[in-house]
Amino acid sequence: MDLNKLKIDYTDKINNTENSAELELIRIELLGRNGLINKLFSEIKNADNPKEYGAQLNSLKNDLENLIKSKNFSPEIRNLKLEIRNSQFSLPKLGHLHPITITERQLNEVFRKLGFSIYNSPEIVTDEYNFLRLNVPANHPAMDMQDTIYIHQPDLLLRTQTSTIESYLLQNESKNLPIRAAFPGSVYRNEKVNRSNHFVFHQYQAVVVDKGITMKDLIGTMDLMFKTLYGPDVVVRYRCKYYPEVEPGVGPDMQCFNCQGKGCTLCKYAGWIEMGGSGMIHPKVLEMAGIDPKIYSGFAFGMGLDRWTMAQKNITDIRTLMGGNLAYKPTEL
Helix, strand or coil, X not given: CCHHHHHHHHHHHHHCCXXXXXXXXXXXXXXXXXXXXXXXXXXXXXXXXXXXXXXXXXXXXXXXXXXXXXXXXXXXXXXXXXXXXXXXXXXXXXXXXXXXHHHHHHHHHHHHHCCCEECCCCXXXXXXXXXXXXXXXXXXXXXXCCCCCXXXXXXXXXXXXXXXXXXXXXXXXXXXCCEEXXXXXXXXXXXXXXXXXXXXXXXXXXXXXXXXXXXHXXXXXHHHHHHHHHCCCCCXXXXXXXXXXXXXXXXXXXXXXXXXXXXCCCCCCCCEEECEEEEEECHHHHHHCCCCCCXXXXXXXXXXXXXXXXXXXXXXXXXXXXXXXXXXXXXXX
């Protein structure tokens, strides 16, 4: 293939895009996992001079990536003037923060005191950052439609976990270690809605990468979270669990707040509620971000913010949090 012609054609396409959606489609077509550039890389062995062709292809990829990044769509700003004549009115001081927002801010305060930064990221992401960079193989069932809500096949999707923010963070801050960061956010999965599950829910993620980080640091941090939100008498257990992005993995469970461990419909008669997932960051995840796992280690956890809020506010149905009938009167705003 004539790489010079390819560059000219796509340079024109990129320059002629009129909005960010068009630009993203071109980026996926060119640079996505199944995009044209990756297909050309897979055919290097068939070139007359593979080494020279590979260098030219790599240069083309960098040039087009930089061109896409430089294309900036700023929203149009219009100066609008609102004039109100002969009007006197006042709004009643009613309402309160959403319970999830209150819990989120409490956790933010805990982590700020521990020296963490609070991050955020887009909710529409690529499967590379949602799965592949978290050590989830391409054929993993989590990438199938029954779990993931895709916006544009095969790359663009609504993030299924706040670990996606971890992927971006590790890559962007790999040269600025150590890392101590926390990030709340909405996540989306193709789930059947019931008392304890929803297709739109929230997670609270934290990541630490430094020299000498151990499981003791992870358990100590989670213990502090539980005791800060639920008091010193909270009953928590930690079980070994498998998660692709960590090794070993740990699942923290809290004794059911609704039945105090006796068993009910909320905890599915187990007496315990799973509050999230955690573990030591897998060496492969660090390597993919450009961090040497022989020098650095780290932990990460993602907690179900909805369930933490339900336990704190004694809400027994997750659907209540997404409805308009939150008859909850907070003691503190």
